[in-house]
Amino acid sequence: xxxxxxxxxxxxxxxxxxxxxxxxxxxxxxxxxxxxxxxxxxxxxxxxxxxxxxxxxxxxxxxxxxxxxxxxxxxxxxxxxxxxxxxxxxxxxxxxxxxxxxxxxxxxxxxxxxxxxxxxxxxxxxxxxxxxxxxxxxxxxxxxxxxxxxxxxxxxxxxxxxxxxxxxxxxxxxxxxxxxxxxxxxxxxxxxxxxxxxxxxxxxxxxxxxxxxxxxxxxxxxxxxxxxxxxxxxxxxxxxxxxxxxxxxxxxxxxxxxxxxxxxxxxxxxxxxxxxxxxxxxxxxxxxxxxxxxxxxxxxxxxxxxxxxxxxxxxxxxxxxxxx
Numbered sequence: 001x002x003x004x005x006x007x008x009x010x011x012x013x014x015x016x017x018x019x020x021x022x023x024x025x026x027x028x029x030x031x032x033x034x035x036x037x038x039x040x041x042x043x044x045x046x047x048x049x050x051x052x053x054x055x056x057x058x059x060x061x062x063x064x065x066x067x068x069x070x071x072x073x074x075x076x077x078x079x080x081x082x083x084x085x086x087x088x089x090x091x092x093x094x095x096x097x098x099x100x101x102x103x104x105x106x107x108x109x110x111x112x113x114x115x116x117x118x119x120x121x122x123x124x125x126x127x128x129x130x131x132x133x134x135x136x137x138x139x140x141x142x143x144x145x146x147x148x149x150x151x152x153x154x155x156x157x158x159x160x161x162x163x164x165x166x167x168x169x170x171x172x173x174x175x176x177x178x179x180x181x182x183x184x185x186x187x188x189x190x191x192x193x194x195x196x197x198x199x200x201x202x203x204x205x206x207x208x209x210x211x212x213x214x215x216x217x218x219x220x221x222x223x224x225x226x227x228x229x230x231x232x233x234x235x236x237x238x239x240x241x242x243x244x245x246x247x248x249x250x251x252x253x254x255x256x257x258x259x260x261x262x263x264x265x266x267x268x269x270x271x272x273x274x275x276x277x278x279x280x281x282x283x284x285x286x287x288x289x290x291x292x293x294x295x296x297x298x299x300x301x302x303x304x305x306x307x308x309x310x311x312x313x314x315x316x317x318x319x320x321x322x323x324x
Contacts, residue, residue, distance in 0.1 A: 016313075017261055017277045024281050028288035035291060042170060046238070048283035049176035051253055052276050054231045055261075056183045057224035058254035059275045064220045065200040065267025066119060066126030070133035071228040071254055072247030074111045077141050078104040078232030080150060083242025087152025097157050101233055108229020109222050111137055116221030120214040134251070141244040150242035162237030172234045176276075179227065183272035196220060200267025249300065256303060257282055259310040282306070 028035045035041075054071045061068045085100030111133060118129045161171050187193040195216045198206040207213045228250075236242055261278035263270030282303070289299050 017274050017281070020260070021277050021281050021284075024284050024288075028284050028291075032288055032291040035288060040287065040291070044280075044283050044287045045173045046170045047287065048280045049170070049172040050231055050235060050238075051250075051257060051283055052176045052279040053179050053234070054224075054228045054250060055254040055257040055275050055279045056179055056272055057227035058251075059258045059261070059263050059270050059272060060183070060196060060220045061126070061224045062255070062258050062263045062265070063196045063200045063267060063270045064217055065203065066217070066220070067130060067255065068112075068115065068221060068224045068228075069127065069130040069251040070111060070115060070137060071224060072250035073134045073137035073141065074108050074225050074228040075232035075235065075247040075250055076244050077111065077137050078108050078229035079236045079246060080141050080145055080242040080244055081107050082233050082236045083150040083153050086154050086157065087150060090152065093154070093156060097154055104233050105226055105229050108225040108227075108232070110225070111229075112222040112225025113218065115225070116218035119221065120217035138244070145242070145244040147245060151240075153236060153240050153242070158237055158240045160237075161234065162240065172238070175230075175234070179230075180272050180276045187272060192216070192219065197268055200264075200269070202268075249303070252303065252307065253282060256307040256310060259307065265311070 054075065058068055058071060082100050082104040085103050086097070089096065089100065115126075115130055115133055118124050119126050164171060166174060187196070195206070195211050198209065198211055199213050199216050203213055206216075231250075232247070235246060257279040258270065258275050259265065259278075260281065261270065261275035263275065285302065285306070286299060289302065
């Protein structure tokens with residue numbers, strides 16, 4: 001096996017992400033001993049979950065050759081819908097709490113459906129479509145709330161999903177692991193997963209092969225909207241209120257996690273487990289900067305720098321593949 005083949009296989013199987021994860025975790029533990037505190041580890045895992053779930057949706061869309069910049073606004077919309085629905089049902093308990101959650105997920109699916117339809121049916125730019133969706137959804141949500149948090153979230157919901165533990169772990173972490181596992185099965189064991197890769201690799205060839213490309217694209221954006229909305233529901237349970245101002249950098253963060261995890265900007269490649277490890281890397285970096293009291297504005301700068309580095313690496317890898 002040639003060195004180029006070994007190098008390519010090492011990258012595709014997540015070797016770079018694993019090395020980065022180990023290096024970041026080791027550096028965080030050395031720089032800030034409090035990083036290894038049990039409560040801090042749980043906090044890192046919780047924040048990882050809030051990023052990993054929408055990053056999986058972003059990965060699916062990017063695998064088809066697109067982007068979803070509206071994930072942050074969709075998350076905020078779902079948060080507001082969840083809180084508003086629970087406030088309108090003050091005596092709800094048990095299974096009744098599923099109604100607000102279902103409404104929130106439906107709102108995310110609707111955003112994804114609109115995005116996917118515009119991209120697939122009208123052949124519009126995914127970047128411009130989802131950028132417009134971000135502006136519209138964020139504007140509507142902000143107008144409805146006037147920037148004021150919506151209270152009335154069920155205490156049972158908050159303590160069960162947002163602040164409780166199952167087997168010593170946050171419920172949101174278990175849910176994130178389940179979403180990652182489902183995504184892995186979807187990619188490797190289903191026709192739909194193979195169609196995502198086919199559309200991203202060459203949409204024309206996929207269409208000639210009998211793949212219903214429009215349906216595949218719409219499904220990808222709907223799944224992204226659903227996962228972003230699920231994140232909004234989980235964050236609402238964590239903070240105990242619905243807020244229209246959350247998720248401002250989520251689009252950038254999910255794209256960074258996807259690119260660091262090896263998802264090609266050209267589409268046609270990407271693995272859920274690698275994206276999850278990349279999301280954990282970003283969660284550790286953010287946590288380490290918080291522990292060392294680095295200004296939040298500088299954290300955004302670091303995130304942008306990491307994304308540029310990942311983009312440059314992706315470009316180098318793609319160039320080498322083209323020369324093989």
